Amino acid sequence: MYRFLTLTKAMFLIHVRDRSLLFWNFAFPVFLMVIYGAIFAGDDLAGFMTWMMPGVLAGNLMAFGLIGSSSMMTELRAKGVLRRLQASPIASSDLIGAYVIANVAMALMTAVVVIVVGVLFYGVALNPLNLVVALPMIVVTVVAAIALGQVISGIAPRAGAAVAIGQLFYFGQMFITDLFMPIEMMPDWVQQIGPWLPGYAMAQLVRPALAEGVLHADWVQHLFLLAVYTVVALFLAARLFKWEARTA
Amino acid sequence: MTAPILDIEAVSAGYGSGSRQVTALREVSLQVQPGEIFGLLGPNGAGKTTLLACLQGLHTPTGGRLTVAGRPPREAKGALGVQLQKTALLDDLSATELLEVYAALYDVRLTGEQIDTLLERFGLSEQRNKFARQMSGGQQQRLALAIAVANDPQIVMLDEPTAALDPHARRDVWDVLRGLHEDGRTILITTHSMEEAEALCGRVAIIDQGQIMAVGSPATIVAGLGLHATLKAAIDLPLETVRGLPAVTSVRYTGQHLEIQSSSPQSTLPALHALATQQGKVITEISLRQPSLEDAFLALTGRSLN
Ligand SMILES: Nc1ncnc2c1ncn2[C@@H]1O[C@H](COP(=O)(O)OP(=O)(O)O)[C@@H](O)[C@H]1O
Ligand SMILES: [Mg+2]
Numbered sequence: 001m002y003r004f005l006t007l008t009k010a011m012f013l014i015h016v017r018d019r020s021l022l023f024w025n026f027a028f029p030v031f032l033m034v035i036y037g038a039i040f041a042g043d044d045l046a047g048f049m050t051w052m053m054p055g056v057l058a059g060n061l062m063a064f065g066l067i068g069s070s071s072m073m074t075e076l077r078a079k080g081v082l083r084r085l086q087a088s089p090i091a092s093s094d095l096i097g098a099y100v101i102a103n104v105a106m107a108l109m110t111a112v113v114v115i116v117v118g119v120l121f122y123g124v125a126l127n128p129l130n131l132v133v134a135l136p137m138i139v140v141t142v143v144a145a146i147a148l149g150q151v152i153s154g155i156a157p158r159a160g161a162a163v164a165i166g167q168l169f170y171f172g173q174m175f176i177t178d179l180f181m182p183i184e185m186m187p188d189w190v191q192q193i194g195p196w197l198p199g200y201a202m203a204q205l206v207r208p209a210l211a212e213g214v215l216h217a218d219w220v221q222h223l224f225l226l227a228v229y230t231v232v233a234l235f236l237a238a239r240l241f242k243w244e245a246r247t248a
Numbered sequence: 249m250t251a252p253i254l255d256i257e258a259v260s261a262g263y264g265s266g267s268r269q270v271t272a273l274r275e276v277s278l279q280v281q282p283g284e285i286f287g288l289l290g291p292n293g294a295g296k297t298t299l300l301a302c303l304q305g306l307h308t309p310t311g312g313r314l315t316v317a318g319r320p321p322r323e324a325k326g327a328l329g330v331q332l333q334k335t336a337l338l339d340d341l342s343a344t345e346l347l348e349v350y351a352a353l354y355d356v357r358l359t360g361e362q363i364d365t366l367l368e369r370f371g372l373s374e375q376r377n378k379f380a381r382q383m384s385g386g387q388q389q390r391l392a393l394a395i396a397v398a399n400d401p402q403i404v405m406l407d408e409p410t411a412a413l414d415p416h417a418r419r420d421v422w423d424v425l426r427g428l429h430e431d432g433r434t435i436l437i438t439t440h441s442m443e444e445a446e447a448l449c450g451r452v453a454i455i456d457q458g459q460i461m462a463v464g465s466p467a468t469i470v471a472g473l474g475l476h477a478t479l480k481a482a483i484d485l486p487l488e489t490v491r492g493l494p495a496v497t498s499v500r501y502t503g504q505h506l507e508i509q510s511s512s513p514q515s516t517l518p519a520l521h522a523l524a525t526q527q528g529k530v531i532t533e534i535s536l537r538q539p540s541l542e543d544a545f546l547a548l549t550g551r552s553l554n
Contacts, residue, residue: 002357014339017340084330
Protein backbone atom coordinates (compact mmCIF):
# COMPACT_ATOMS: atom_id res chain seq x y z
CA MET A 1 0.00 0.00 0.00
CA TYR A 2 2.84 2.38 0.91
CA ARG A 3 4.37 1.59 -2.46
CA PHE A 4 1.17 2.40 -4.34
CA LEU A 5 0.41 5.58 -2.38
CA THR A 6 3.94 6.92 -2.80
CA LEU A 7 3.85 6.22 -6.51
CA THR A 8 0.44 7.90 -6.79
CA LYS A 9 1.76 10.95 -4.97
CA ALA A 10 4.73 11.10 -7.33
CA MET A 11 2.44 10.86 -10.36
CA PHE A 12 0.29 13.62 -8.95
CA LEU A 13 3.31 15.86 -8.31
CA ILE A 14 4.64 15.51 -11.84
CA HIS A 15 1.24 16.64 -13.12
CA VAL A 16 0.82 19.67 -10.90
CA ARG A 17 4.41 20.75 -11.52
CA ASP A 18 4.08 20.60 -15.28
CA ARG A 19 3.73 24.12 -16.60
CA SER A 20 1.85 23.28 -19.74
CA LEU A 21 -0.66 21.18 -17.82
CA LEU A 22 -1.13 24.00 -15.33
CA PHE A 23 -1.94 26.29 -18.22
CA TRP A 24 -4.24 23.99 -20.18
CA ASN A 25 -6.05 22.55 -17.18
CA PHE A 26 -6.55 25.66 -15.07
CA ALA A 27 -5.89 28.88 -16.98
CA PHE A 28 -7.29 27.84 -20.35
CA PRO A 29 -10.84 26.85 -19.28
CA VAL A 30 -11.15 30.13 -17.37
CA PHE A 31 -9.92 31.98 -20.43
CA LEU A 32 -12.54 30.19 -22.55
CA MET A 33 -15.31 31.18 -20.16
CA VAL A 34 -14.17 34.79 -20.27
CA ILE A 35 -14.10 34.82 -24.07
CA TYR A 36 -17.44 33.05 -24.49
CA GLY A 37 -19.01 35.23 -21.80
CA ALA A 38 -17.81 38.39 -23.49
CA ILE A 39 -18.79 37.43 -27.02
CA PHE A 40 -21.86 35.21 -26.94
CA ALA A 41 -23.64 35.85 -23.67
CA GLY A 42 -26.23 38.40 -24.80
CA ASP A 43 -28.58 39.70 -22.11
CA ASP A 44 -28.68 36.73 -19.78
CA LEU A 45 -25.04 36.21 -18.76
CA ALA A 46 -25.81 33.90 -15.83
CA GLY A 47 -28.23 31.84 -17.91
CA PHE A 48 -25.73 31.55 -20.77
CA MET A 49 -22.90 30.57 -18.45
CA THR A 50 -25.05 27.97 -16.76
CA TRP A 51 -25.18 26.25 -20.15
CA MET A 52 -21.59 27.12 -21.11
CA MET A 53 -19.72 26.30 -17.92
CA PRO A 54 -20.49 22.55 -17.85
CA GLY A 55 -19.56 22.37 -21.54
CA VAL A 56 -16.24 24.07 -20.92
CA LEU A 57 -15.57 21.67 -18.06
CA ALA A 58 -16.50 18.51 -19.97
CA GLY A 59 -14.56 19.71 -23.01
CA ASN A 60 -11.53 20.46 -20.88
CA LEU A 61 -11.65 17.04 -19.24
CA MET A 62 -11.75 15.47 -22.69
CA ALA A 63 -8.81 17.61 -23.83
CA PHE A 64 -6.85 16.64 -20.73
CA GLY A 65 -7.36 12.92 -21.38
CA LEU A 66 -6.66 13.07 -25.10
CA ILE A 67 -3.79 15.56 -25.05
CA GLY A 68 -2.32 16.23 -21.58
CA SER A 69 -2.54 12.78 -20.03
CA SER A 70 -1.62 10.95 -23.23
CA SER A 71 1.42 13.11 -23.97
CA MET A 72 2.65 12.96 -20.36
CA MET A 73 2.66 9.16 -20.49
CA THR A 74 4.28 9.19 -23.93
CA GLU A 75 7.01 11.47 -22.65
CA LEU A 76 7.71 9.25 -19.65
CA ARG A 77 8.08 6.36 -22.06
CA ALA A 78 10.19 8.20 -24.65
CA LYS A 79 12.58 9.57 -22.02
CA GLY A 80 13.16 6.15 -20.48
CA VAL A 81 11.49 6.86 -17.14
CA LEU A 82 9.13 3.92 -17.62
CA ARG A 83 12.10 1.67 -18.37
CA ARG A 84 13.57 2.40 -14.94
CA LEU A 85 10.17 1.77 -13.33
CA GLN A 86 9.98 -1.52 -15.22
CA ALA A 87 13.26 -2.60 -13.62
CA SER A 88 11.59 -2.30 -10.22
CA PRO A 89 9.14 -4.88 -8.94
CA ILE A 90 6.00 -2.80 -9.56
CA ALA A 91 3.34 -4.24 -11.85
CA SER A 92 2.15 -2.27 -14.87
CA SER A 93 -1.34 -2.28 -13.32
CA ASP A 94 0.05 -0.42 -10.28
CA LEU A 95 1.68 2.18 -12.46
CA ILE A 96 -1.47 2.71 -14.50
CA GLY A 97 -3.68 2.76 -11.41
CA ALA A 98 -1.49 5.41 -9.78
CA TYR A 99 -1.43 7.40 -13.00
CA VAL A 100 -5.21 7.34 -13.42
CA ILE A 101 -5.82 8.36 -9.82
CA ALA A 102 -3.42 11.29 -10.23
CA ASN A 103 -5.24 12.24 -13.45
CA VAL A 104 -8.64 12.10 -11.76
CA ALA A 105 -7.35 14.29 -8.92
CA MET A 106 -6.08 16.75 -11.50
CA ALA A 107 -9.48 16.73 -13.24
CA LEU A 108 -11.34 17.34 -10.00
CA MET A 109 -9.11 20.35 -9.36
CA THR A 110 -10.02 21.67 -12.79
CA ALA A 111 -13.68 21.16 -11.93
CA VAL A 112 -13.27 23.16 -8.74
CA VAL A 113 -11.59 26.04 -10.57
CA VAL A 114 -14.18 26.15 -13.34
CA ILE A 115 -17.14 25.93 -10.96
CA VAL A 116 -15.76 28.54 -8.57
CA VAL A 117 -15.18 30.97 -11.45
CA GLY A 118 -18.67 30.27 -12.82
CA VAL A 119 -20.35 30.79 -9.50
CA LEU A 120 -18.35 33.77 -8.26
CA PHE A 121 -17.89 35.76 -11.46
CA TYR A 122 -20.81 34.75 -13.64
CA GLY A 123 -23.55 34.20 -11.10
CA VAL A 124 -24.12 30.57 -12.05
CA ALA A 125 -26.59 29.23 -9.47
CA LEU A 126 -25.38 25.95 -8.02
CA ASN A 127 -26.86 24.17 -5.10
CA PRO A 128 -24.95 21.42 -3.32
CA LEU A 129 -27.19 18.76 -4.83
CA ASN A 130 -25.87 19.69 -8.28
CA LEU A 131 -22.35 18.89 -7.12
CA VAL A 132 -23.40 15.56 -5.67
CA VAL A 133 -25.05 14.53 -8.94
CA ALA A 134 -22.26 15.98 -11.05
CA LEU A 135 -19.32 14.40 -9.24
CA PRO A 136 -19.83 10.84 -10.55
CA MET A 137 -20.54 12.23 -14.03
CA ILE A 138 -17.27 14.20 -13.95
CA VAL A 139 -15.37 11.11 -12.84
CA VAL A 140 -16.96 8.95 -15.55
CA THR A 141 -16.09 11.60 -18.12
CA VAL A 142 -12.46 11.95 -17.13
CA VAL A 143 -11.91 8.21 -16.87
CA ALA A 144 -13.28 7.79 -20.40
CA ALA A 145 -11.05 10.62 -21.61
CA ILE A 146 -7.95 9.11 -19.97
CA ALA A 147 -8.73 5.69 -21.46
CA LEU A 148 -9.04 7.22 -24.93
CA GLY A 149 -5.84 9.18 -24.34
CA GLN A 150 -3.91 6.05 -23.42
CA VAL A 151 -4.79 4.52 -26.77
CA ILE A 152 -3.14 7.56 -28.34
CA SER A 153 -0.16 7.17 -26.00
CA GLY A 154 0.13 3.54 -27.12
CA ILE A 155 0.62 4.52 -30.75
CA ALA A 156 2.42 7.87 -30.48
CA PRO A 157 6.23 7.56 -30.62
CA ARG A 158 6.85 10.97 -29.02
CA ALA A 159 5.01 13.43 -26.82
CA GLY A 160 4.63 15.82 -29.76
CA ALA A 161 2.88 13.16 -31.80
CA ALA A 162 0.53 12.40 -28.89
CA VAL A 163 -0.36 16.08 -28.66
CA ALA A 164 -1.04 16.24 -32.39
CA ILE A 165 -3.25 13.15 -32.47
CA GLY A 166 -5.03 14.23 -29.29
CA GLN A 167 -5.74 17.66 -30.73
CA LEU A 168 -7.11 16.11 -33.89
CA PHE A 169 -9.70 14.16 -31.90
CA TYR A 170 -10.38 17.03 -29.51
CA PHE A 171 -10.86 19.80 -32.07
CA GLY A 172 -12.78 17.35 -34.22
CA GLN A 173 -15.35 17.02 -31.46
CA MET A 174 -15.27 20.45 -29.89
CA PHE A 175 -18.07 22.05 -31.94
CA ILE A 176 -20.02 19.05 -33.15
CA THR A 177 -20.81 17.31 -29.88
CA ASP A 178 -22.82 19.97 -28.01
CA LEU A 179 -19.85 20.92 -25.82
CA PHE A 180 -19.17 24.49 -26.93
CA MET A 181 -22.06 25.08 -29.32
CA PRO A 182 -25.63 23.79 -29.09
CA ILE A 183 -25.89 20.90 -31.50
CA GLU A 184 -29.31 22.16 -32.67
CA MET A 185 -27.48 25.03 -34.38
CA MET A 186 -25.46 22.60 -36.45
CA PRO A 187 -26.12 21.25 -39.94
CA ASP A 188 -28.09 18.04 -40.25
CA TRP A 189 -25.15 15.77 -40.84
CA VAL A 190 -23.52 16.98 -37.63
CA GLN A 191 -26.71 16.26 -35.75
CA GLN A 192 -26.57 12.74 -37.19
CA ILE A 193 -22.94 12.05 -36.32
CA GLY A 194 -22.36 14.10 -33.18
CA PRO A 195 -24.43 12.02 -30.77
CA TRP A 196 -22.34 8.93 -31.52
CA LEU A 197 -19.11 10.58 -30.41
CA PRO A 198 -17.82 10.37 -26.83
CA GLY A 199 -17.82 14.17 -26.44
CA TYR A 200 -21.60 14.25 -26.87
CA ALA A 201 -22.18 11.70 -24.12
CA MET A 202 -19.79 13.65 -21.88
CA ALA A 203 -21.72 16.88 -22.48
CA GLN A 204 -25.09 15.24 -21.83
CA LEU A 205 -23.88 13.58 -18.65
CA VAL A 206 -22.12 16.59 -17.12
CA ARG A 207 -24.34 19.50 -18.20
CA PRO A 208 -27.78 18.73 -16.67
CA ALA A 209 -26.11 17.33 -13.56
CA LEU A 210 -24.03 20.43 -12.96
CA ALA A 211 -26.53 23.03 -14.19
CA GLU A 212 -29.70 21.64 -12.72
CA GLY A 213 -28.80 18.80 -10.39
CA VAL A 214 -30.68 16.29 -12.54
CA LEU A 215 -29.72 13.54 -14.92
CA HIS A 216 -30.45 13.78 -18.61
CA ALA A 217 -33.64 12.01 -19.68
CA ASP A 218 -31.53 9.60 -21.77
CA TRP A 219 -28.68 9.34 -19.29
CA VAL A 220 -28.63 5.54 -19.36
CA GLN A 221 -28.07 5.60 -23.09
CA HIS A 222 -25.28 8.21 -22.83
CA LEU A 223 -23.63 6.41 -19.98
CA PHE A 224 -23.79 3.16 -21.90
CA LEU A 225 -22.21 4.72 -24.99
CA LEU A 226 -19.43 6.25 -22.92
CA ALA A 227 -18.89 2.94 -21.09
CA VAL A 228 -18.52 1.16 -24.42
CA TYR A 229 -15.93 3.71 -25.55
CA THR A 230 -14.12 3.36 -22.23
CA VAL A 231 -14.03 -0.43 -22.24
CA VAL A 232 -12.89 -0.65 -25.85
CA ALA A 233 -10.26 2.03 -25.22
CA LEU A 234 -8.99 0.30 -22.09
CA PHE A 235 -8.73 -2.97 -23.97
CA LEU A 236 -6.76 -1.32 -26.77
CA ALA A 237 -4.62 0.71 -24.35
CA ALA A 238 -3.71 -2.44 -22.43
CA ARG A 239 -2.79 -4.23 -25.66
CA LEU A 240 -0.73 -1.27 -26.85
CA PHE A 241 0.95 -0.47 -23.52
CA LYS A 242 4.73 -0.57 -23.62
CA TRP A 243 7.35 0.28 -21.04
CA GLU A 244 9.83 1.14 -23.68
CA ALA A 245 9.79 3.42 -26.69
CA ARG A 246 9.91 1.72 -30.03
CA THR A 247 13.34 1.96 -31.61
CA ALA A 248 14.19 2.06 -35.29
CA MET B 249 32.00 -23.34 -4.18
CA THR B 250 28.66 -21.74 -3.35
CA ALA B 251 25.85 -21.49 -5.87
CA PRO B 252 26.34 -18.55 -8.22
CA ILE B 253 24.09 -15.59 -7.52
CA LEU B 254 24.03 -14.71 -11.20
CA ASP B 255 23.95 -17.76 -13.44
CA ILE B 256 24.05 -17.17 -17.16
CA GLU B 257 24.16 -20.16 -19.46
CA ALA B 258 24.48 -19.94 -23.22
CA VAL B 259 22.34 -16.82 -23.38
CA SER B 260 21.72 -15.30 -26.79
CA ALA B 261 19.79 -12.08 -27.35
CA GLY B 262 19.04 -9.58 -30.05
CA TYR B 263 16.81 -6.81 -31.29
CA GLY B 264 14.37 -6.43 -34.13
CA SER B 265 13.25 -9.07 -36.55
CA GLY B 266 13.58 -10.04 -40.18
CA SER B 267 16.16 -8.18 -42.21
CA ARG B 268 16.75 -5.62 -39.47
CA GLN B 269 17.64 -8.24 -36.89
CA VAL B 270 20.65 -7.45 -34.70
CA THR B 271 22.39 -10.08 -32.61
CA ALA B 272 23.67 -8.54 -29.38
CA LEU B 273 24.71 -11.63 -27.38
CA ARG B 274 25.94 -14.98 -28.69
CA GLU B 275 25.71 -17.89 -26.27
CA VAL B 276 27.15 -16.01 -23.35
CA SER B 277 27.91 -18.08 -20.25
CA LEU B 278 29.01 -16.51 -16.98
CA GLN B 279 28.72 -17.16 -13.27
CA VAL B 280 28.99 -14.48 -10.62
CA GLN B 281 29.45 -15.57 -7.01
CA PRO B 282 27.78 -13.85 -4.06
CA GLY B 283 29.84 -10.95 -2.75
CA GLU B 284 31.90 -10.35 -5.88
CA ILE B 285 32.54 -7.05 -7.59
CA PHE B 286 32.34 -8.23 -11.16
CA GLY B 287 33.08 -6.08 -14.19
CA LEU B 288 31.82 -6.43 -17.74
CA LEU B 289 34.51 -4.83 -19.82
CA GLY B 290 34.10 -4.08 -23.48
CA PRO B 291 33.79 -1.38 -26.12
CA ASN B 292 30.54 0.33 -27.15
CA GLY B 293 28.14 -2.07 -28.79
CA ALA B 294 29.75 -5.13 -27.20
CA GLY B 295 26.48 -6.22 -25.59
CA LYS B 296 27.06 -5.14 -21.96
CA THR B 297 23.80 -3.24 -21.59
CA THR B 298 21.87 -6.04 -23.26
CA LEU B 299 23.30 -8.60 -20.85
CA LEU B 300 22.28 -6.42 -17.90
CA ALA B 301 18.82 -5.95 -19.40
CA CYS B 302 18.42 -9.74 -19.59
CA LEU B 303 19.43 -10.07 -15.93
CA GLN B 304 17.09 -7.24 -14.92
CA GLY B 305 14.10 -8.86 -16.56
CA LEU B 306 13.87 -6.04 -19.10
CA HIS B 307 14.83 -8.05 -22.15
CA THR B 308 13.92 -11.58 -23.12
CA PRO B 309 16.80 -13.68 -24.44
CA THR B 310 16.30 -15.64 -27.65
CA GLY B 311 18.07 -18.61 -26.16
CA GLY B 312 19.82 -19.99 -23.10
CA ARG B 313 18.97 -19.87 -19.44
CA LEU B 314 19.66 -17.36 -16.70
CA THR B 315 18.82 -17.01 -13.03
CA VAL B 316 19.26 -14.18 -10.55
CA ALA B 317 19.54 -15.28 -6.91
CA GLY B 318 18.17 -18.63 -8.05
CA ARG B 319 15.07 -17.17 -9.65
CA PRO B 320 14.05 -16.16 -13.16
CA PRO B 321 15.00 -12.49 -13.68
CA ARG B 322 11.41 -11.21 -13.77
CA GLU B 323 10.83 -12.60 -10.29
CA ALA B 324 14.09 -11.30 -8.87
CA LYS B 325 13.64 -7.59 -9.56
CA GLY B 326 13.09 -6.86 -5.86
CA ALA B 327 16.58 -8.10 -4.99
CA LEU B 328 18.28 -5.72 -7.41
CA GLY B 329 19.53 -2.19 -7.22
CA VAL B 330 19.59 -0.79 -10.72
CA GLN B 331 21.21 2.14 -12.48
CA LEU B 332 20.53 2.17 -16.20
CA GLN B 333 23.05 3.52 -18.68
CA LYS B 334 20.66 6.26 -19.71
CA THR B 335 19.56 8.19 -16.63
CA ALA B 336 15.88 9.07 -16.81
CA LEU B 337 14.24 10.09 -13.57
CA LEU B 338 10.94 11.80 -12.87
CA ASP B 339 12.28 15.25 -13.75
CA ASP B 340 9.88 17.30 -11.68
CA LEU B 341 10.70 15.63 -8.37
CA SER B 342 13.41 16.70 -5.96
CA ALA B 343 16.35 14.51 -4.97
CA THR B 344 14.68 13.76 -1.64
CA GLU B 345 11.36 12.89 -3.27
CA LEU B 346 13.04 10.70 -5.85
CA LEU B 347 14.89 8.63 -3.27
CA GLU B 348 11.66 8.21 -1.35
CA VAL B 349 9.67 7.15 -4.43
CA TYR B 350 12.20 4.75 -5.91
CA ALA B 351 12.80 3.06 -2.57
CA ALA B 352 9.02 2.80 -2.15
CA LEU B 353 8.79 0.90 -5.45
CA TYR B 354 10.73 -1.81 -3.61
CA ASP B 355 8.49 -1.48 -0.57
CA VAL B 356 11.27 0.20 1.39
CA ARG B 357 10.26 3.19 3.51
CA LEU B 358 13.25 5.51 3.96
CA THR B 359 13.50 7.79 6.97
CA GLY B 360 14.58 11.39 6.55
CA GLU B 361 17.87 10.44 8.15
CA GLN B 362 18.49 7.60 5.70
CA ILE B 363 17.77 9.95 2.82
CA ASP B 364 20.25 12.49 4.19
CA THR B 365 22.90 9.81 4.55
CA LEU B 366 22.41 8.66 0.97
CA LEU B 367 22.55 12.20 -0.37
CA GLU B 368 25.73 12.86 1.55
CA ARG B 369 27.37 9.64 0.41
CA PHE B 370 26.91 10.70 -3.19
CA GLY B 371 27.82 14.34 -2.66
CA LEU B 372 24.29 15.59 -3.21
CA SER B 373 23.50 17.20 0.14
CA GLU B 374 23.18 20.61 -1.43
CA GLN B 375 20.90 19.28 -4.13
CA ARG B 376 18.38 17.77 -1.74
CA ASN B 377 15.54 20.09 -2.74
CA LYS B 378 16.53 20.58 -6.35
CA PHE B 379 14.41 19.03 -9.05
CA ALA B 380 16.17 16.42 -11.16
CA ARG B 381 15.76 18.60 -14.25
CA GLN B 382 17.74 21.38 -12.54
CA MET B 383 20.76 19.16 -11.92
CA SER B 384 23.88 18.75 -14.04
CA GLY B 385 24.51 15.49 -15.87
CA GLY B 386 27.00 14.38 -13.24
CA GLN B 387 24.62 15.17 -10.39
CA GLN B 388 21.82 13.27 -12.10
CA GLN B 389 24.11 10.31 -12.55
CA ARG B 390 25.10 10.36 -8.88
CA LEU B 391 21.44 10.60 -7.95
CA ALA B 392 20.71 7.58 -10.14
CA LEU B 393 23.45 5.73 -8.24
CA ALA B 394 21.99 6.78 -4.89
CA ILE B 395 18.62 5.51 -6.08
CA ALA B 396 20.23 2.24 -7.13
CA VAL B 397 21.27 1.52 -3.56
CA ALA B 398 18.31 3.18 -1.80
CA ASN B 399 16.37 -0.08 -1.54
CA ASP B 400 19.23 -1.80 0.29
CA PRO B 401 19.62 -4.35 -2.52
CA GLN B 402 21.41 -7.67 -2.30
CA ILE B 403 22.69 -7.28 -5.86
CA VAL B 404 23.69 -3.97 -7.41
CA MET B 405 23.84 -3.61 -11.21
CA LEU B 406 25.37 -0.45 -12.57
CA ASP B 407 25.73 0.36 -16.25
CA GLU B 408 28.76 2.59 -16.80
CA PRO B 409 28.28 4.22 -13.42
CA THR B 410 31.14 6.67 -13.71
CA ALA B 411 30.86 7.55 -17.40
CA ALA B 412 29.80 11.19 -16.92
CA LEU B 413 31.78 11.87 -13.76
CA ASP B 414 34.95 13.85 -13.23
CA PRO B 415 37.96 11.94 -11.84
CA HIS B 416 37.26 13.11 -8.29
CA ALA B 417 33.60 12.07 -8.29
CA ARG B 418 34.62 8.82 -9.97
CA ARG B 419 36.93 7.95 -7.08
CA ASP B 420 34.18 8.81 -4.61
CA VAL B 421 31.85 6.41 -6.39
CA TRP B 422 34.54 3.72 -6.29
CA ASP B 423 34.77 4.21 -2.54
CA VAL B 424 31.01 3.85 -2.17
CA LEU B 425 31.08 0.68 -4.26
CA ARG B 426 33.90 -0.75 -2.15
CA GLY B 427 31.80 0.03 0.91
CA LEU B 428 28.84 -1.83 -0.57
CA HIS B 429 31.14 -4.71 -1.38
CA GLU B 430 32.38 -4.84 2.20
CA ASP B 431 28.76 -5.08 3.32
CA GLY B 432 28.68 -8.36 1.42
CA ARG B 433 26.67 -7.25 -1.57
CA THR B 434 27.24 -8.51 -5.08
CA ILE B 435 28.10 -5.80 -7.54
CA LEU B 436 27.99 -6.08 -11.31
CA ILE B 437 29.24 -3.08 -13.26
CA THR B 438 29.93 -2.42 -16.91
CA THR B 439 32.73 -0.18 -17.98
CA HIS B 440 35.00 0.52 -20.86
CA SER B 441 37.64 1.90 -18.57
CA MET B 442 40.55 -0.46 -17.91
CA GLU B 443 41.53 1.67 -14.97
CA GLU B 444 38.12 1.24 -13.40
CA ALA B 445 38.10 -2.51 -13.97
CA GLU B 446 41.58 -2.89 -12.47
CA ALA B 447 40.86 -0.58 -9.54
CA LEU B 448 37.54 -2.08 -8.56
CA CYS B 449 36.80 -5.53 -9.87
CA GLY B 450 37.84 -8.83 -8.34
CA ARG B 451 36.98 -10.48 -11.62
CA VAL B 452 36.10 -9.20 -15.04
CA ALA B 453 34.68 -10.63 -18.24
CA ILE B 454 36.03 -9.17 -21.43
CA ILE B 455 33.16 -8.96 -23.86
CA ASP B 456 33.35 -8.07 -27.51
CA GLN B 457 30.76 -8.36 -30.28
CA GLY B 458 28.37 -10.25 -28.04
CA GLN B 459 30.88 -12.85 -26.94
CA ILE B 460 32.88 -13.42 -23.80
CA MET B 461 36.56 -13.45 -24.69
CA ALA B 462 38.02 -14.07 -21.23
CA VAL B 463 36.94 -14.28 -17.60
CA GLY B 464 39.01 -13.95 -14.46
CA SER B 465 40.81 -11.50 -12.23
CA PRO B 466 42.62 -8.82 -14.23
CA ALA B 467 45.96 -10.39 -13.23
CA THR B 468 44.89 -13.92 -14.21
CA ILE B 469 43.61 -12.82 -17.57
CA VAL B 470 46.83 -11.02 -18.34
CA ALA B 471 48.97 -13.90 -17.07
CA GLY B 472 46.88 -16.48 -18.88
CA LEU B 473 47.55 -14.81 -22.20
CA GLY B 474 51.29 -15.10 -21.63
CA LEU B 475 51.68 -11.37 -22.13
CA HIS B 476 55.09 -9.97 -21.45
CA ALA B 477 56.41 -6.98 -19.57
CA THR B 478 58.06 -4.18 -21.52
CA LEU B 479 61.45 -2.86 -20.44
CA LYS B 480 62.68 0.38 -21.91
CA ALA B 481 66.27 1.39 -21.35
CA ALA B 482 68.30 4.29 -22.67
CA ILE B 483 71.40 2.44 -23.70
CA ASP B 484 73.19 1.32 -26.80
CA LEU B 485 73.90 -2.42 -26.81
CA PRO B 486 74.18 -4.94 -29.62
CA LEU B 487 70.71 -6.46 -30.27
CA GLU B 488 72.08 -10.00 -30.69
CA THR B 489 73.59 -10.04 -27.22
CA VAL B 490 70.51 -8.60 -25.57
CA ARG B 491 68.35 -11.20 -27.29
CA GLY B 492 70.41 -13.89 -25.54
CA LEU B 493 69.60 -12.58 -22.03
CA PRO B 494 67.32 -14.67 -19.80
CA ALA B 495 63.52 -14.43 -20.37
CA VAL B 496 63.86 -12.00 -23.27
CA THR B 497 61.32 -12.69 -26.04
CA SER B 498 61.99 -9.81 -28.37
CA VAL B 499 64.17 -6.75 -28.71
CA ARG B 500 64.14 -3.65 -30.87
CA TYR B 501 65.22 -0.05 -30.90
CA THR B 502 62.64 2.70 -30.67
CA GLY B 503 64.41 6.01 -31.07
CA GLN B 504 67.05 6.28 -28.34
CA HIS B 505 65.56 3.42 -26.36
CA LEU B 506 66.14 -0.24 -26.30
CA GLU B 507 62.75 -1.92 -25.96
CA ILE B 508 62.77 -5.42 -24.53
CA GLN B 509 59.82 -7.78 -24.12
CA SER B 510 60.40 -10.06 -21.15
CA SER B 511 58.41 -12.93 -19.69
CA SER B 512 60.23 -12.41 -16.40
CA PRO B 513 61.66 -8.95 -15.80
CA GLN B 514 63.08 -10.16 -12.44
CA SER B 515 65.64 -12.25 -14.33
CA THR B 516 66.11 -9.96 -17.33
CA LEU B 517 66.90 -6.79 -15.36
CA PRO B 518 70.00 -7.94 -13.45
CA ALA B 519 71.35 -9.64 -16.56
CA LEU B 520 70.88 -6.45 -18.56
CA HIS B 521 72.64 -4.49 -15.89
CA ALA B 522 75.54 -6.94 -15.82
CA LEU B 523 75.83 -6.80 -19.61
CA ALA B 524 75.97 -3.01 -19.57
CA THR B 525 78.68 -3.00 -16.90
CA GLN B 526 80.67 -5.61 -18.78
CA GLN B 527 80.52 -3.47 -21.94
CA GLY B 528 81.53 -0.39 -19.93
CA LYS B 529 78.24 1.39 -20.52
CA VAL B 530 75.73 3.07 -18.26
CA ILE B 531 71.94 2.80 -18.37
CA THR B 532 70.86 6.43 -17.97
CA GLU B 533 67.14 5.78 -17.89
CA ILE B 534 64.99 2.70 -17.44
CA SER B 535 61.30 1.93 -17.18
CA LEU B 536 59.26 -1.21 -16.71
CA ARG B 537 55.66 -1.65 -17.72
CA GLN B 538 53.75 -4.74 -16.65
CA PRO B 539 51.19 -6.02 -19.14
CA SER B 540 47.72 -4.59 -18.45
CA LEU B 541 44.14 -5.40 -19.28
CA GLU B 542 44.56 -3.00 -22.17
CA ASP B 543 47.20 -5.30 -23.66
CA ALA B 544 45.00 -8.29 -22.91
CA PHE B 545 42.11 -6.68 -24.74
CA LEU B 546 44.31 -5.93 -27.70
CA ALA B 547 45.64 -9.48 -27.73
CA LEU B 548 42.13 -10.97 -27.46
CA THR B 549 40.30 -8.85 -29.99
CA GLY B 550 43.01 -7.43 -32.19
CA ARG B 551 41.67 -3.96 -31.41
CA SER B 552 42.37 -1.43 -28.72
CA LEU B 553 39.57 -0.69 -26.30
CA ASN B 554 39.03 3.01 -26.67
N1 LIG C 1 17.09 -1.06 -28.72
C1 LIG C 1 17.91 -1.56 -29.64
N2 LIG C 1 17.48 -1.81 -30.89
C2 LIG C 1 18.31 -2.32 -31.82
N3 LIG C 1 19.59 -2.65 -31.60
C3 LIG C 1 20.09 -2.43 -30.37
C4 LIG C 1 19.28 -1.88 -29.32
N4 LIG C 1 20.03 -1.78 -28.22
C5 LIG C 1 21.25 -2.25 -28.55
N5 LIG C 1 21.29 -2.63 -29.83
C6 LIG C 1 22.46 -3.22 -30.55
O1 LIG C 1 22.87 -4.35 -29.82
C7 LIG C 1 24.29 -4.40 -29.73
C8 LIG C 1 24.73 -4.39 -28.27
O2 LIG C 1 24.39 -3.15 -27.70
P1 LIG C 1 24.57 -2.84 -26.15
O3 LIG C 1 24.10 -4.01 -25.37
O4 LIG C 1 23.91 -1.54 -25.89
O5 LIG C 1 26.14 -2.72 -26.04
P2 LIG C 1 27.05 -1.97 -24.95
O6 LIG C 1 26.21 -1.70 -23.75
O7 LIG C 1 28.17 -2.90 -24.69
O8 LIG C 1 27.52 -0.71 -25.59
C9 LIG C 1 24.80 -3.23 -30.53
O9 LIG C 1 25.09 -3.69 -31.83
C10 LIG C 1 23.64 -2.28 -30.56
O10 LIG C 1 23.66 -1.50 -31.71
MG1 LIG D 1 25.86 0.04 -22.89
